[in-house]
Amino acid sequence: METKNVFEETVEILIEDAKKLQAKFSKCQESNNFTEALSYMRLLKDTLSLIKEYDWELKYSEYETDGHKEVSIWKQNHCGEIKDVKRYRITEQELKKNVWIEKFESCINERRSYICTYGDECRNTGKSYALAKLCNKYNGIVVYKNRGGIFGIENADDKLSIVNTFIPYDRGINPKQFENKIVFIDEGSGLTNGDIDVIKRKHIVVGFI
Known part of the structure; x- marks a missing residue:
């Protein structure tokens, strides 16, 4: 599919x-x-x-206001119109519960991929926690080339007492049992944009690069 x-x-x-x-x-x-x-x-x-x-794309912004940091997520079309704006004060716990989980889950529910290209700017915001939790919830798989790209999710698995499936990427995702699975990737996975485009042909892909 x-x-x-x-x-x-x-x-x-x-x-x-x-x-x-x-x-x-x-x-x-x-x-x-x-x-x-x-x-x-x-x-x-x-x-x-x-x-x-x-024509609505999910957007994300982090900024400071009134002496504290906030995160906003919203949908925006090519004309610059926006809707469904939601704002959150940044604390680690709130981010773990709200921002990344809601952002990725919205895309999953809409059956579309979303790759955040500024993962190195999002450390300590609960991103690996969100990936681990959603991968478990949707029975997905974590795909990687470099082992360093799964350590954050593995640590989150331990904290959540869950077990996710980790698949090394080799010119595709070949085993039949993984067809149409939602694919989760974390920063440092080693996957290139070309690799991700190949995976997107048969899978929804969410995560960081």
Whole structure:
């Protein structure tokens, strides 16, 4: 089963459709074919409404305000519109309970991948804890090339008294029993962007790189 970001693919297709409809609409206007122009305008309006519905990406920001640090997560579309804004004061416990778990779980529920590319800036924020907990909850697998990329999750497993499955990556994830499993990766896994793109063909992938 293909689990590449369905929402992203849908938006890309809809945007291409909108461009074609807009071109046809303009051509009909230029030739004074107002009947067909009206039809294309209606189709364009429906297509733009679908783009607005699906084109939302999860965003994250950390900042200081009123003498303390906060984390915000929200959804934003390509027009810069935002919704579902949530803010949290930063304490280790709150982060473990809220930010990363909610961020990744939102993507999992939407059947889409999310890779945080600034993992080195997020140390001591409960990220390995979140990965361990969600991997266990969704019966996923932790994939790695470098053993150093799983130590944080292993430590979190010990604290949570759980056991997750760790799979070394070798040009793919081959064993049949791991097909369509949600894949979790942590900073230092050794996986490249190319490796992750390969994994995304058959798996939802969440974590840090």
